[in-house]
Amino acid sequence: MKRMNILVSSSRQWNPGDEFIRKGVERLLGDILGPNHNWLLWNRNPDLFVDRWSDGRMRTDFLTNSMRDPSLDVIDLVVFAGTPEWFGLPVERIYRSLLTQPRVPVLILGGGSGADMPRLAPHEVEVLDRDNVFICTRSVDLVEWINAQLSTPKAVALPCPAFYSVGEPRGWPDRQRVGVIVQSSGTPNQNVGEELVQSLISALRAAEGKIDLDIVSLYIDEHMRFSRLDLEHPCVYSYEPDHLLAQFSTYSTIISTRLHGAIAGLSAGVPSILLAEEANFRLRSTQKPFGNLLPILSVQEAFRVAAERSLEEARQRSIEILSFKKNAYEDLRNRLRSFLADAL
Known part of the structure; x- marks a missing residue:
């Protein structure tokens, strides 16, 4: 054939x-x-x-x-x-x-x-x-x-198809660990404002010894900048998207300046929080279909939620996310199957 x-x-x-x-x-x-x-x-x-x-x-x-x-x-x-x-x-x-x-x-x-x-x-x-x-x-x-x-x-x-980037999630982590997906301000078309970056760096410093977290970079410039800050938190990076998707599954909560990092986190069943500048229309409009499953919070509020959320609370949130994902996936799959049956 x-x-x-x-x-x-x-x-x-x-x-x-x-x-x-x-x-x-x-x-x-x-x-x-x-x-x-x-x-x-x-x-x-x-x-x-x-x-x-x-x-x-x-x-x-x-x-x-x-x-x-x-x-x-x-x-x-x-x-x-x-x-x-x-x-x-x-x-x-x-x-x-x-x-x-x-x-x-x-x-x-x-x-x-x-x-x-x-x-x-x-x-x-x-x-x-x-x-x-x-x-x-x-x-x-x-x-x-x-x-x-x-x-x-x-x-x-x-919902954005990045929501389906992870298949069946791995088993739920046995400890609270937060993945903080960061950005920098210096890379064209990949940047966020320096004010947000500085707020993020301050929160990461304040979390030392208090929150078990990784600093996750999806782009090489971000990894180089945050690696040079001498923070206690491990810096995680890979050029390979499959490595990153597997890494997301190890967290109990994700905080992200990157829209699709947060959505991929949801795909892995991980409760995710967005950090968004007020004028970021692209991020805010894409977040809407997820409703309260993908909240947009300030840096300080996001870190507070991550610190106070118990492992059991995160697990219950994950069940809600995966139920929503299953229904959304089946809806889109059925629409596409019907369309392709006629179009191909």
């Missing part, structure tokens, strides 16, 4: 959140389609753009192990795996190729946006209006904006 070729638009070795989203997408589609298909990558790492932040078109002369051309003549399914880059210059060549290959179904899973809602280009609208396109986003605001631009509304708001 012929193996399906699935082209997935994501990034490698850039934004770990993209990798968690892709892991969730792979689990979902593997559950529906089985294991016998090929994953081909459209790599949106900005190092592969013509000019990182000023020209987001994809170069065609790179030598990484990903697609330089959409090559939709051999592609059976196109998947845009989350993040705000499901439209625009980094993926324009995919849309242009889809105009010539109307038979190819398209999944947009976990589409996001910044504070400014996207104005879709004519070629994007033409593709997205097709019957063989499925759209779910992680923001109610974005759903309304997309549907207003399509002739037939089809976008729905569902």
